[in-house]
Amino acid sequence: MITYQLITALSDAKPQSHLIARTTCNLLPKTALIAEMRDPDCITDTRFGCAPFARITLLPDALWHDSLTEELLTALRPLLASPASPDVVLDVTNINDVVLAQVLRFLFNQAHRLSDLKLKKTNESAVRLQHITALCLPEQQDRLEAIFHQQQAIAHGMVAARRLADMPSDRCTPEYVVEEAQKRCADFPALRCEVLDETQIIEQGLGLLHAVGKGASCPPRLLAIHYDGVTDGPVRCYVGKGITFDTGGLWLKEGAGMYTMKYDMCGAANVLGLMLTVAELALPVRIMGVLALAENAIGPDAMQPGTVARACNGTTVEINNTDAEGRLVLADAIAWASKRHPQAHYIIDMATLTGAVVKALGYELSGLMTQDEPLRQALTRAGKQSGDEVWSLPLDARLKKQTDSAIADLCNTPGNNAAISASAAWLLHHFCPPTIPWAHLDISGTALWRENGRSVASGRPVPLLVEHLLRDCV
Template identity: 40%
Template sequence: MRAPLPTPLVAVEVATTLRRGVPAVLVAFAGDPARPGPGAGEGPLPDEVTGKAGTTSKVAGTWYAGVGDGEVADWRKAGAALVRALHGDAEHGGPTSYDVRLPRDLPPAAAEAFTLGAALGGYRYKITGAEEPKRVKSLRLVTAPELADAVRRAGTLAAATALSRDLANAPSNVKDPAWLASAAVRAAQGVPGLRVEVRDERWLAAHDFGGVLAVGGGSSRPPRLVELTWEGEANAPHLVLVGKGITFDTGGISIKPADGMHLMRTDMSGGAAVVSALVAIARLGLPIRVTGLVPAAENHVSGSAYRPGDVIKHYGGKTTEVTNTDAEGRLVLADALAYAVDTLKPDHLVDVATLTGAMKVTLGLRTGGLFATDDDLARRVAEAGRAAGEQWWRMPLPEDLAEDVRSDIADVRQCPPGPGGITAALFLKEFTGGVPWAHLDIAGPARADKTYDEVVPGATGFAARTLVELAASWGGGGADTIG
């Protein structure tokens, strides 16, 4: 069995004229009554059309998409809702291509947001022997030609999000560390200037990646380290991104409850975001230098699994006392962070991981936790998130809790007492070597159980677009806020 990769998305492009014989979609702004967009004529809109963002109506054969007050976020909702409605219509024999009439003075950020929503709102990941349902294949946005660049850029960001979803959604009987590494290699093929190296368990042992080897030691499917390199420009800052790549997490000997364990196929969402971001950064040709590291392992239960009470030695020599084998993500990240500091000499270091259930409790399921040692880096991440349509909330790294990371029998202990998301971040900070560093905990928003905006149930691809926008904040080519 093969997991589908990549999932096809609706193609979106800009045109200046309507096609003969192709149905047109009109937009409507919220109001009392709703206000028509281009092409709706002079008369009032049908009563069924409210213009509320994210609503769609089909009246007398014509589709209307509500764009609310025309805020940037409203356009993203509108694109997603429209495509979901058109997919449903296509399944019952409706058309598979439409022209969408948009205002000619639409801001580029709004065009980008609408495109992003339209490309991702109908995302569907399913492994099935049944015939695929009929779906909408393309939208042409009939508007000013100057918006074409924004629409193309949105397509690249949407593809990054979709690839991240694909990698995280893939079932773990297919997806092991070797599969994830080969998927990264395939995703990078044909992208000029993007290199990928894959290191196996022998290389990891020779270079003392004790955290990765301990976590992966209980599985018959050995760990890998994936390194993606985008050179950018020679004198540009060097950004290193590290993503947790746990391809399945039983919890190890500290085994998880059965309820919800099936969702642990998405426990490599941080690694998926890093792989996808590197591909998008290279496709956009951003001048900043970026390296992506994905330590990949399967946390399993067997006679060779690591134990609570073990002491492991990480890359660089620091030792950790293991107290809970279900807190495995921080152990593989520690190796990769230490390796990055020692060998890659980054100017900025960012890790992203589905790390702690505590962060889900703290921030819910739509906001990522942001920890940072550097105020400028924290600001850049938050602004990148706003540009990407992804929410972040900065969390503290209090000094009074830092001492709790110390261990009596090793240098540090894996699970200090106290607030779990914060103490996990303080553990990781021990391996960052004083480099400006941010830790992104996406345990909440990496998965969704219901549809909202451009998100559908399953892996969300959260953080991939933020990482691209973060890279763009140094290298140019960034977007205005897309909501």
């Protein structure tokens, strides 16, 4: 766990820390070295002659106010890849609030690295970030304390989600996700877990989840995590796609497209992370998080193209593409959540659902699809305020033909291969009653952090959803 403290003078910083500051910060030592490093247009960095610090990095003022392109994070990543010190002193005397939130989440997220999974021999003596010291003005302390506490809790949830998502799928089965979630939730009395096994999934009529999971040797699970921060009031529901590995089923993916499919459960992992953050912040709300967990495998019992399966709300779906399985497990989980809480305040689902959303929005924006305008506006605003942004895609009756089926109520993919992301959302909207506000987040582009040709889990959109919750429960 990475700790933090606030100081108002550099003399209170730990010796041999790494000082990171604005070029024009007037609380820096008045030395010849600092004077030489004050270049308004360049990043300046030294490990020599900077006592009592181990390293000093000065960055142009513009970076501390650029929340759109995350240039400050871009500058910090290589610096923290091999830290010079376990202690960082961060100048926060003049920084944009969104940039501050982004930087703090980045720093607190240094608590997780792939090496922590203990699957590779590593240098155990390597320096790791352990403590963040914030240099601020006296009048900023109270406000910043609240921001640091909040972002630390958000990062804790992100780290939990990332560790789960980064785990190889031969270990991270539906049952493993349930067991890990139960262990993590046990730390918070306000959280309780409810599990449906493969028999109960069939008994409760979740035919879509069953269809996806029945081809695997590790059976599906539905996990509901309940949080009661208050004893009464409406329940907010979050649903996550938890495909622990996606071969595409009989509609087999090519090898290159299958390599990162252990991350097809990031939606479910992030629901768990969100629930842990909410519990740590002790928010005064009631929440249910639903993780729809299955492996989409090839086997004698695997679902076939043309199969018709029935969801727990009675709606039938023709499965004309077995590689469009995520929307099937989400549909059943959304319907199940709405039956458990017919007066839900809202239902928000999240999923690494379509590659098409990446083609439309890239890797920085999550796709948002909803017909509820207040929910759309609130999530869009929360995205801007958190630095974890969304972008709306259309969702209306013009998409109806994309889910028409001659044999069932719906089909799971459009035959014309058009509007893939929005068509998936159009399918999902049939499983949430119109009386409950509902939104779908396609996080295929944002659930992973991609760097140097490698992908790791990012923990998004936990920051977005916490920001939305904080403002929604005021």
